[in-house]
Amino acid sequence: MRITFLLLLHICVAALLAEASQEARLREFIVSRRSSRSSRSNAYNVHDEQKVRVGATNTRSLGAEHSVSHQTTLKAADKIAALPGQPDGVSFSQYSGYVTVDEANGRALFYYLVEAAGDAAAKPLVLWLNGGPGCSSFGYGAMIELGPFRVNSDNKTLSRNKHSWNNVANVIFLESPAGVGFSYSNTTSDYDKSGDQRTADDAFIFLVNWLERFPEYKGRAFYISGESYAGHYVPQLAATILSHNMNDTTRTSLNLLGILVGNPYLDDSMNTKGVIDYLWSHAVISDEVQINITKNCKFNPSDGTACLDAMAAYDLANTDVYDIYGPVCIDAPDGKYYPSRYIPGYDPCSGYYIEAYLNDLEVQKALHARTTEWSGCTDLHWKDSPASMVPTLKWLLEHGLPVWLFSGxxxxxxxFTATRYSIHDLGLAVAEPWRPWTASKEVGGYIQLYTGGLVFASVRGAGHQVPYFEPERALILVSSFLKGMLPPYEKGL
Known part of the structure; x- marks a missing residue:
């Protein structure tokens, strides 16, 4: 019997394994947005929302309650002696702790800094943000993707990730907003005010205060990266930083030099269109279903129940939609779990290991985290989210900020189809045409440069979490981004 998309979503969420929480949170968000858009009046004007959102991002002044405190004495207390179960031979420094972003309400964000493995003082600073909205940058970004360690299947020990991004940069993983991971507020009503605007403002205040704790990073080359719903987080934070650099000389100026976002959620309508085109072109949905969807959907906010019904007419089955060719984690009746098949370096059950590890009291103590029940994602009942990030990306490019987007x-x-549609809406000309780039003597993906400083790259064989599925290729891409050079193409291999 055919299961509708919405029903399938609820089944997947209810039975979800830990490592898929970030993906499930995004799917839940997309479906809720799709439903809410279809129930609105046809008079709704998406361009009005975009215009208002960009203006709010770029001109809003932060309150005096966020004044920078002197935090240099707190740095030593944040130093991690060693994480439980970490391998021998770790030579780089690690720090973690809390930075208060709202003293009146007691709102504080948790961070994990891993300094570069060599010559840290000469390397740039990268902030990493996971998406959701409402998912942990530490649990996912650091422990499963681009951090220096991976949690082993014993839930207790760590192994080295040789393709960690701290090979080329000092990396901060920020649990954002409050209520996610180890971040918290002493005022529970704060969680009901979560949304894009609050998230960008709090992340900005975090950075300003964090630099007082780590003054050696003031003026350092700074970049922001992330994935998924960070397609909202990263551009909005970048716009907030640039706006305050231009308009508020009383605060610490952040030397922001570029943003890099993977598999970004950029535009509601274009993402939906991109998903349908992708599924049809990759033999997941039939010609008949695709034709019916195209007939009933305009892929704009005026789409109603006929469009929703048309898109509900396919069965995703037991497929990881975040890697349509990858294995899934099997939950056995005896409570055990195992991959449906084995791929070197990739374990779809990793989320179970991470959740167990981060809920170990000794681990939380080593991280200087409050004793809490850690979970990968939190439903914060998101309050504000613009329909499109295209106007914000355009504003950033117009102000000279390099923007790199990449897609597994x-x-x-x-x-990648959805990202291409949003790039098309930017109206940029091609500066360097689509070409391959190489990794380990084979094609690592394809890349194109546009006028204005936009780069779009694909990562061959990677799913939604590119540094997890293809860590070597992800490291090559971020290394090229930090150098401001397109990744190499070795012809004739």
């Missing part, structure tokens, strides 16, 4: 080409939820 096995992801069907924020697929």
């Amino acid at each position: 080409d096995f992801d069907s939820v924020c697929p």
